[in-house]
Amino acid sequence: MLKVSPPPTSVIPLKSVVETEKKLSVEADFRLPALSGRPLPRRVFTSTYFDTLDHCLARSSITLRRRLDHGSAVWQMKLPPVHGARRELELRESSATPPAQFADALIVLHEGKHLVPIAELRTSRTGVCLLDGKRNRIEVVLDSVSVLRQGSVIQQFKELEIESLHGNDTEIETLASTLYGAGARPHDGRPKLFRALSLACHAPDDSDGDASMLDSIRHGLIRQLDTLKQCDPAVRLCGDMNDVHRIRVAARRMRTLLKAVRKATSPDWTEPLLPGLKWLGDIFALVRNLDVQMEYFRAESEQLKARDRRPLEPFLRHLQSDRELARQRLLSEMRTARYFGFISKLRDAAESPTVTDPKYTFTDAAARQFRTLRKAVRHLNANPSNAELHHVRILTKRARYAAELAQAGDGKGIGRFIKCAARFQDLLGTHQDAVLAERYVEGLLKYQGRRQAAFTAGLLAARAKQRRQEVRAELWSRWKRLKKRGNHTWS
Secondary structure (H helix, E strand, C coil), X not given: CCCCCCCCCCCCCCEEEEEEEEEEECCXXXXXXXXXXXXXXXXXEEEEEEECCCCHHHHCCCEEEEEEECCEEEEEEECCCECCEEEEEEECXXXXXXXXXXXXXXXXXXXXXXXXXXXXEEEEEEEXXXXXXXXXXXXXXXXXXXXXXXXXXXXXXXXXXXXXXXXXXXXXXXXXXXXXXXXXXXXXXXXXXXXXXXXXXXXXXCCCCCCCHHHHHHHHHHHHHHHHHHHHHHHHHHCCHHHHHHHHHHHHHHHHXXXXXXXXXXXXXXXXXXXXXXXXXXXXXXXXXXXXHHHHHHHHHCCCCHHHHCCHHHHHHHHHHHXXXXXXXXXXXXXXXXXXXXXXXXXXXXXXXXXXXXXXXXXXXXXXXXXXXXHHHHCCCCCCCHHHHHHHHHHHHHHHHHHHHXXXXXXXXXXXXXXXXXXXXXXXXXXXXXXXXXXXXXXXXXXXCCHHHHHHHHXXXXXXXXXXXXXXXXXXXXXXXXXXXXXXXXX
């Protein structure tokens, strides 16, 4: 059993940035071309990287390092990239061993194993700072890296990086084209540590269409479990809303997978996992729901006049306070033996699925999920309740997830069904967001109670009702398309 530290009584503030980064390969004699920007001062720093001896962090695309720059030490953790952007967390701490704040946040990955120094890199950095069309900073830096072992240089290489905190993809690609013209080449994307240790990037392949049911189940579960473990540190350290969402989706996908293969697996293997996965999704649900509602009301506030928007500002702060309380409750659950025990249980189960009917396929499972959805819609009346539409949305999501499992065997036909199901699911998601928004609007009235707040609440309620009506107007035509696509795909 993992030893879980109690929550710290005082926490050193973290610096957190999300950086879009593009790496380029260069030869040893490469020089930066003239760029229209301000030269950056030359820096020389030494980074000591920490991991377990079997590279648990590296296998999850996470790096942990202690950087010494001009005698000042900071600890930095880089989390896995998402859509080309990567979160970097920095802790100003002088200790020579990983701070408890970071070590505890990584516990699901290192599982109690010691984090030890695995590489030491000295970097000499030069570069240029440019401004894009919106006056946002973009840095182009040239790093000359020396890999050290007991003070001696055992390897050297150079690489270029284009970095932005504002996701300026177009500007980054324009700069990359200029640098390619100066002799740079495409990069394989590996962090410096991976290059120093000759490690490959961990990128799980899609399941082979010819894989056995046992291998497909194992692959599907391990892939989602890896996502959960990669996102866990960011939820612990900064409550990142995207990582909260990704963990909840991973739990749902694993639950859908297990339900889809019930007919092909032993109940003794499948059934004990389902309640735990439901619990796992539920403990992340409240934080996720509040994130969705805050996004909803922020978007709505932009459509209101300044006077009508004012009552929303304290209400959004109230929702943010509720979200922080919900996150603290979530963190308490994530520190429990139940949480760690269930992650271990999932890992063990994923490694050894018990298949009783090897001829059953994910195509069979996906067809069964679609038939369940089709039957549920058939029993709806012309004006279904909000709860009924929410249930149909859940069934649509399960049908889509099951189809994604089957897609390896028939990419194009199933892919069209998946896209159609995703659009139908998004439509019903818009309806559910509006339903929840109307409930939160009632909270706005209770929280504010003033005449202006009542007027704003009335506007928001009317807009939410209009959204629900628009969804219902499209519902049956959208369903007709999905039904036709499903009948064609799963016939």
